[in-house]
Amino acid sequence: VARLPRGFFRRSSLEVAPELLGHVVARRDRSGDVLRARIVETEAYDEDDPASHSFRGVRPRTAVMFGPPGFLYVYFTYGMHWCMNVVTDAPGRGSAVLLRGAEPIDGLDAMRRRRPDVRNDAQLLAGPARWTRAFAIDRSLDGADLVRGSDVWIERGTPVPVEHVGVTERIGLRVARERPWRFVDTTSAALSRRYAGVTPRRAPARH
DNA sequence: TCCCCGATTAACT
DNA sequence: GTTAATCGGGGAG
Numbered sequence: 001v002a003r004l005p006r007g008f009f010r011r012s013s014l015e016v017a018p019e020l021l022g023h024v025v026a027r028r029d030r031s032g033d034v035l036r037a038r039i040v041e042t043e044a045y046d047e048d049d050p051a052s053h054s055f056r057g058v059r060p061r062t063a064v065m066f067g068p069p070g071f072l073y074v075y076f077t078y079g080m081h082w083c084m085n086v087v088t089d090a091p092g093r094g095s096a097v098l099l100r101g102a103e104p105i106d107g108l109d110a111m112r113r114r115r116p117d118v119r120n121d122a123q124l125l126a127g128p129a130r131w132t133r134a135f136a137i138d139r140s141l142d143g144a145d146l147v148r149g150s151d152v153w154i155e156r157g158t159p160v161p162v163e164h165v166g167v168t169e170r171i172g173l174r175v176a177r178e179r180p181w182r183f184v185d186t187t188s189a190a191l192s193r194r195y196a197g198v199t200p201r202r203a204p205a206r207h
Numbered sequence: 208t209c210c211c212c213g214a215t216t217a218a219c220t
Numbered sequence: 221g222t223t224a225a226t227c228g229g230g231g232a233g
Binding site for chain 3: 053056059060061076077078079080081
């Protein structure tokens with residue numbers, strides 16, 4: 001199975017985020033189990049974006065975001081959760097795509113082992129920190145090469161057709177929340193938040 | 208050094 | 221709908 005090439009990631013995060021939907025994240029864990037999942041939810045972040053970790057420039061934590069594309073940026077948050085991103089755009093540009101949700105394909109037993117409390121398989125990877133826990137992703141994978149590495153990579157899948165790509169505001173932000181930079185497969189049951197569709201407008205007043 | 212709060216989640220009312 | 225858990229980043233002093 002072909003991996004997505006470096007060039008796929010060497011574009012703006014706003015282009016890459018919706019196009020990642022439908023492709024497959026693969027992970028070989030320390031037990032040798034190979035896990036696979038179909039991407040159904042992403043968010044774009046960029047350096048001109050007050051909500052992005054790269055907004056304040058290069059820091060030890062965010063150095064990977066400013067490096068070459070096609071690498072994994074992993075960060076720790078809320079004192080207990082890991083989240084993973086795909087680094088995008090040219091080197092020097094602090095941009096990335098947050099991987100927020102996916103549908104399990106292979107390695108279900110290994111995922112369930114890490115989340116024995118989750119009843120519904122569709123919920124195993126429905127959220128950025130749920131996904132990293134089920135995939136055993138932590139700081140040791142920060143900076144992993146998705147194009148040539150053997151711990152985590154991205155295989156070519158079937159892109160989600162544009163009519164099934166939903167666009168919404170990003171989740172959990174207080175700053176720049178309004179940017180419509182979250183992308184979902186509207187047909188998926190593995191979203192971190194249900195896609196509500198276009199907000200219905202109030203019927204025009206009659207007179 | 209101190210303080211605030213976060214690209215979250217689960218368990219509440 | 222609200223909130224506790226838990227810790228590292230970053231700004232203020």
